[in-house]
Amino acid sequence: MVVNCTVINNMLERYYLSPFYAIEFCIGFPGNLLVVLGYIFCLADWQSCNIYLFNLAVSDLIFLCTLPRLSYLYANDRSENSPIACVINRYVLHVNLYSSILFMVWLSMDRFLLIKHPTRNHYLLRQRTALIVTGLSWLAVNVEVAPMIMLMVQDIQSGNQSLCKDFASLKGDIDVLGYSLGLTVTGYILPLLALCGFSCQIAYLLHVQERALQRRTTSYKRPLRVVASAAAIFLILYTPYHVMRNITIASRQARAGLCTRMYIQGMYIVTRPLAFLHSVINPVFYFFMGDKFRELLLTKLRKLVRKTGQQRQQA
Numbered sequence: 001m002v003v004n005c006t007v008i009n010n011m012l013e014r015y016y017l018s019p020f021y022a023i024e025f026c027i028g029f030p031g032n033l034l035v036v037l038g039y040i041f042c043l044a045d046w047q048s049c050n051i052y053l054f055n056l057a058v059s060d061l062i063f064l065c066t067l068p069r070l071s072y073l074y075a076n077d078r079s080e081n082s083p084i085a086c087v088i089n090r091y092v093l094h095v096n097l098y099s100s101i102l103f104m105v106w107l108s109m110d111r112f113l114l115i116k117h118p119t120r121n122h123y124l125l126r127q128r129t130a131l132i133v134t135g136l137s138w139l140a141v142n143v144e145v146a147p148m149i150m151l152m153v154q155d156i157q158s159g160n161q162s163l164c165k166d167f168a169s170l171k172g173d174i175d176v177l178g179y180s181l182g183l184t185v186t187g188y189i190l191p192l193l194a195l196c197g198f199s200c201q202i203a204y205l206l207h208v209q210e211r212a213l214q215r216r217t218t219s220y221k222r223p224l225r226v227v228a229s230a231a232a233i234f235l236i237l238y239t240p241y242h243v244m245r246n247i248t249i250a251s252r253q254a255r256a257g258l259c260t261r262m263y264i265q266g267m268y269i270v271t272r273p274l275a276f277l278h279s280v281i282n283p284v285f286y287f288f289m290g291d292k293f294r295e296l297l298l299t300k301l302r303k304l305v306r307k308t309g310q311q312r313q314q315a
Contacts, residue, residue, distance in 0.1 A: 019071070098183075168248040244268040
């Protein structure tokens, strides 16, 4: 029985994590790259919404670049042998995890303010304000992730240079469970509550507008659907990951039985690629929340296709 339960995690990493990460990269990387290039080359007039979306796409793109290496290592039952690469990988992974939901909060706030102030006269809808909020967001996420980097460095210095551990497997001077719970609250639960709050506020404003206009306008419903969808996606994808991460850490500290810890670790492994699935889904939001972005991008693509066709005919 002990032999069987100890091989569960290795099997999950090889036959579940490896193909899942490869699929996420193959689907998510082209979509996010298209968005980043589209913003750079197609969008001349940037608004606050575009700044948040661009930073979200850049964060997702950088994270997705780490997946091929992870997929290769898991497929070949190997661990990252470079301490620097290990730290960078875990840093990028967790920064993306918490920056994504934070930027989605600012996007939801932006949609709420735009409905409330259609003339964009609110100071939070200005480009300069959006740039300041973006900078502070990156700073806040890095502060949240910094203790985890310290734990990784301590673990490597303790003699585990040949083993790249996951967050839930780290040990150090910091209370890992307390830090993980604090990160769950500040990095996930509070932003999720903000997303739900903006959804309720947008729904209320749309209800007031419908009563004032005495008619239903489908275009007004789009911001509500997008924000509510974002909250639902993060709730579905992030909750199992954070629950199992904290349970995994608690089981290690409580010194539960070997097979019990292996089963819990296996469930935690299952939730990891699901949490990062948001990087594949996020490009959908760019086409629905970016003002005129979809039309500009499609126009640019049509021109490129037409130009390529003409060049082939001439050749």
